[in-house]
Amino acid sequence: MLRKLTAAGLVGVAFIGFVPSAEAADPCENRFCVFANMEGRGDRAAIPVGDDEWLGPLGLRDRVTSASNDTNRRVCLVDWRTFMRDPRLCFAPNSYHEDFGRIDYPNGGSWSNKADEVEWD
Numbered sequence: 001m002l003r004k005l006t007a008a009g010l011v012g013v014a015f016i017g018f019v020p021s022a023e024a025a026d027p028c029e030n031r032f033c034v035f036a037n038m039e040g041r042g043d044r045a046a047i048p049v050g051d052d053e054w055l056g057p058l059g060l061r062d063r064v065t066s067a068s069n070d071t072n073r074r075v076c077l078v079d080w081r082t083f084m085r086d087p088r089l090c091f092a093p094n095s096y097h098e099d100f101g102r103i104d105y106p107n108g109g110s111w112s113n114k115a116d117e118v119e120w121d
C-alpha cells in the first residue's frame with residue numbers, strides 16, 4: 001500500500017502512529033529502519049541505502065520485531081545459522097511490516113527477534 005504514496009504523503013499519512021509524529025524530522029526517511037518492538041517502537045536503527053550492517057554492534061541482534069523500508073531499494077534481513085541455509089526476510093521498496101511475530105519463520109516460530117544482519121539487494 002505504501003508504494004502508491006508520494007514520499008511526502010507517506011510520512012504525513014501512512015506513518016502516523018508508526019513513527020513518533022512529535023519528532024521534527026523523521027529519522028527513518030530514506031532509510032531502512034529496524035525496531036526492537038512492534039509498530040516501530042522501542043530501540044531503533046536507521047540504516048542508509050546500500051549500507052550492509054551487522055545488527056549486533058547496533059544492539060539489535062535477535063531483537064528486531066518491526067521494520068520500515070522508506071527507500072527505492074529492496075533490502076533483506078538475514079538470520080545467520082551455522083552449517084544451514086540462512087533464512088532471509090526481504091522488504092520491497094517503500095514497504096513495512098509492523099509485527100514480525102506474524103511472519104512465519106522456516107521450520108517453525110516467527111521472524112520476531114531473529115535477524116542478525118541487514119543486506120541490500
Ligand SMILES: [Ca+2]
Pocket residue numbers: 035036037062063064065112113
Ligand atoms: Ca523484539
Ligand SMILES: [Ca+2]
Pocket residue numbers: 062079080113114115116
Ligand atoms: Ca539470529
